[in-house]
Amino acid sequence: MIILERYLARAVIGGTLLTLGILLPLLGFFILADEIDAVGVDGYGLADALVFMALSLPRYAYQVFPIATLIGALIGLGALASRSELVAMRAAGFSVARIIRAGLLGGVLLAGLAVFVGEVVAPVAEQRGLELRRQALSGDVTQQTPYGFWAIDDRAYVNIREIASPTRLRDIFIYQVDADAGSLVATHAAGARYSEAGWVLEDIARSRVSAAGVEVERMERAEWNSMLDPGLLKVVVVAPQMLPVWGLYKYIRFMTLNKQDAGPYEVAFWGKVLHPVLTLSMIFVAIPIILGSARTTGLGPRIFVGVLVGILYYLVSRTFAFVALLFGLDPLVAAIMPPLLFITGALFLLRRVG
Structure with a gap:
């Protein structure tokens, strides 16, 4: 048989x-x-x-x-x-x-x-x-999103206008609100690269807005501790049907934390x-x-x-x-x-x- x-x-x-x-x-x-x-x-x-x-x-x-x-x-x-x-x-x-x-x-x-x-x-x-x-x-591998990619990163709001690759970002805006101090910190970086140590922002302009006025600071580069990692960004530019199960699960958790429709x-x-x-x-x-x-x-x-x-x-x-x-x-x-x-x-x- x-x-x-x-x-x-x-x-x-x-x-x-x-x-x-x-x-x-x-x-x-x-x-x-x-x-x-x-x-x-x-x-x-x-x-x-x-x-x-x-x-x-x-x-x-x-x-x-x-x-x-x-x-x-x-x-x-x-x-x-x-x-x-x-x-x-x-x-x-x-x-x-x-x-x-x-x-x-x-x-x-x-x-x-x-x-x-x-x-x-x-x-x-x-x-x-x-x-x-x-x-x-x-002639370029850049993925241009119509309105940029938005995310809530801890207590900061992040807007990435261009995702060139999962490890290379361009035109990044980071907004941090400190309610206790009554201030807003707005950071713009021309680019960001991911290495083994984490993200590094490049060509940075940072503005701190408070009751005392506006302070502007410029830096060539700075570390950026973010929950966004290349594995997550890799799925951002891909349709749901193209993702593996683990990638979908990870992105669903991310969107849920950001209170977005998953x-x-x-x-x-x-x-x-x-x-x-x-x-x-x-x-x-x-x-x-x-x-x-x-x-x-x-x-x-x-x-x-x-x-x-x-x-x-x-x-x-x-x-x-x-x-x-x-x-x-x-x-x-x-x-x-x-x-x-x-x-x-x-x-x-x-x-x-x-």
């Missing part, structure tokens, strides 16, 4: 890898098509667009992994059903529960692969691709945490579809059903995400409800075919 379980698990894994092998080139084509308009601008050439496409693919692979798993399970197990192998297994006493367990065994390995791609490969590749694209288009990041965080559950639920959904059709349905209809279920899942998950952002639904509930709904539907189908 263990041999049969491995055989079914390999079918699921093989079908999923085959599906990814078809989907990723298509996704790469669409990414490249979006970049064509930028080709020829400044130093951005076709080779740069191809590199950007290649570095963007891991994130898209991670995003479509659950749907690829669903279609792959339908292809892999469907091939066995078409050759009557599933029927023979069930006639020999191989229960539906064992078939589900074998499929989920392959799903665990696939979920592990998806986590590795989404947490290790994709964030690094995506950030590198964006840096190369910005550098080619503008809703989009919380939705993305729980979506990533539950991503392996989603991958397994897609296999669970595929099995009753296969058992219900057995030998009567060809490969084309199965793929079509898989695509429809994938589209339906995307619409349901996006609906819950918008409800969480607009109406205050708990992000954990918004992330876990779509898999639960589809697993419930799969259990209902299993009762009919089992």
Whole structure:
């Protein structure tokens, strides 16, 4: 029986890898098509667009992994059903529960692969691709924010106008209010660099405003003890979907301390945490579809059903995400409800075919 379980698990894994092998080139084509308009601008050439496409693919692979798993399970197990192998297994006493367990065994390995791609490969590749694209288009790696990046740093208010890199900042304003002394200290630094010892401000103009008047002080450089570190600034310039789970968690804590809305990041965080559950639920959904059709349905209809279920899942998950952002639904509930709904539907189908 263990041999049969491995055989079914390999079918699921093989079908999923085959599906990814078809989907990723298509996704790469669409990414490249979006970049064509930028080709020829400044130093951005076709080779740069191809590199950007290649570095963007891991994130898209991670995003479509659950749907690829669903279609792959339908292809892999469907091939066995078409050759009557599933029927023979069930006639020999191989229960539906064992078939589900074998499929989920392959799903665990696939979920592990998806986590590795989404947490290790994709964030690094995506950030590198964006840096190369910005550098080619503008000749500089500076990330200019429209209104600057604001943060509450202990009892100071910090405004960073330009984040050149996680360790290099430009045009920094620091406002400190001392209520006991009745004074305001406003510091402007042309730049800041991060070293092992911490931040160092450069070309500083500091004004102290009090009842006695205004005192102005200028310094070439000074140490800056701040809770802002390169790891945190690294996630500031990246969309939530591009961040690893730990980066999202760290940024959510930071935004909560700064009394800012962390809703989009919380939705993305729980979506990533539950991503392996989603991958397994897609296999669970595929099995009753296969058992219900057995030998009567060809490969084309199965793929079509898989695509429809994938589209339906995307619409349901996006609906819950918008409800969480607009109406205050708990992000954990918004992330876990779509898999639960589809697993419930799969259990209902299993009762009919089992």
